[in-house]
Amino acid sequence: MALQISATNPEHPALLLALPWQLPLEEWPEEYLVPLPRGISRHVVRYARAGDEVIAVKELAERPAQREYELLRDLDRLGIPAVDPLAVVTGRSDADGEPLEPVLITRHLRGSQPYRSMFETTLRPATMHRLMDALAVLLVRLHLAGFAWGDCSLSNTLFRRDAxxxxxxxVDAETGDLHPALSSGQREYDLDLARVNISGELLDLEASGALHPSVDPIEFGTEICARYGDLWEELTRTSVYPAGKYHYIERRIRRLNDLGFDVAEMQIAHSSNGDTVTFVPKVVDAGHHQRQLLRLTGLDAEENQARRLLNDLESWMATQDDYAPGDPLAARPEVLAHRWVRDVFRPTVRAVPVELRGTMDAAEIYHELLEHRWYLSERAQHDIGLDTAVEDYIKNILPKARETLQPMSGE
Structure with missing residues (x-):
């Protein structure tokens, strides 16, 4: 069987043909590989360079490879945070004509880390709580989309900084299934697997001495269930309000927005006697602040980054002479937002030397600078301004933090 490359982008096959497909993945020469930290996998996985892209190459049987490729494409269409599928390569054989396993190729997620590389410097419990929050949000988003993961774990997840x-x-969708909707039993099964997997992974870290002594692996495994449950309840629960109190519904929607979700479809029904109103969010979409920031500025950021940038944008807009909400002659928000990007955001980010940025993207750099301005202003008891904060950050913070900002996977 001849070598075949099934790809999402017509440009990828030409770039991928240059890779040594006649060799087992374990034998690929160093010249093709990118030395990035790898998580635990049941399959052989290597990172390689194809043109300007860093790709993850995973060997597995043809049917699972094709299935995972299609599932990842489905998740991409649904807007779920997952690695991007690029291609499946089949028909591989070695120099003697012996068949080799097909491979699944995904785009490596820039600035991300597998959890084990994060634990190389013992994580504080507060940081681990944030990891559990992120994983709970991901699992809820998958379940809202009807995706049963089947193997939720730290090993099958990549993490990126987000303000x-x-x-x-x-990362790994091999065991997943996509349905129109999930039953309570399917969700509970996924959640129980997550609890067991996470506790087991943390017990392994504890045995190797990489776990903070105050962290209980069993408790942290259970924590994912509690955080998932709280978020799922808030996103899906039915609310009953007194008739006429429609601002209660608006307040509920605002609370969901604060969590980073939009209500795309809702059901509102009056009781038979007209005394109460029942409100049920039928379709809830994640990325409220991401979409708002993208619409206003064209900037694509993580959800928490977007929330922080929007807050700064609103504060800046209030200082502009042509900002007058409700005045039809005033500058539109989109005009002011693009002025903020041009005059504030981009010059501020560009002031930070590229060699000192480490793994941080532009939105994360800006967030860090806002944090540093707040810290310096608190210490000085007055606003020290962004320019002063940038200068101090470059001089006193980044050089000391450079070791911890070394490129992670995808850099």
């Missing part, structure tokens, strides 16, 4: 928190991305 002091983390964003979680699905």
């Amino acid at each position: 002091g928190a983390y964003a979680a991305y699905l």
Whole structure:
């Protein structure tokens, strides 16, 4: 059987043909590989360079490879945080004509880390809580979309910095299934697997001495269930309000927005006697602040980053002479937002030397600078301004933090 490359982008096959498909993945020469930290996998996985892209290459049987490729494409269409599928390569054979396993190729997630590389410097419990929050949000988003993961774990997740928190991305969809909707039993099964897997992974870290002594692996495994349950309840529960109190519904929607979700479809019904109104969010979409920031500025950021940038944008807009909400002659928000990007955001980010940025993307750099301005202003008891904060950050913070900002996976 001849070598075949099934790809999502017509440009990828030409780039991928240059890779040594006649060799087992374990034998690929160093010249093709990118030395990035790898998580635990039941399959052989290597990172390689194809043109300007860093790709993850995983060997597995043809049917699972094709299935996972299609599932990842489905998740991409649904807007779920997961690695991007690029191609499946089949028909591989070695120099003697012996068949080799097919491979699944995904785009490596820039600036991400597998959890084990994060534990190389013992994580504080507060940071671990943020990881559990990120993983709970990812699992809820998958379940809202009708995706049963089947193997939720830290090993099957990548984490990216997100304005002091983390964003979680699905890496391995091999055991997943997509349905129109999930039953309570399917969700509970996924959640129980997550609890067992996470506790087991943390017990392994504890045995190796990489776990903070105050962390109980069993408690942290259970924590994912509690955080998932709280979020799922808030996103899906039915609310009953007194008739005429429609601002209660608006307040509930605002609370969901604060959590980073939009209500795309809702059901509102009056009781038979007209005394009460029942409100049920029927379709809830994640990425409220991401979409708002993208619409206003064209900037694509993680959810917490977007929330922080929007807050700064609103504060800046209030200082502009042509900002007058409700005045039809005033500058539109989109105009002011693009001015903020041009005059504030981009110059501020560009002031930070590229060699000192480490793994941080532009939105994360800006968040860090806002945090540093707040800290310096608190210490000085007055606003020290962004320019001063940038200068101090470059001089006193980044050089000391450079070791912890070394490129993670995807850099």
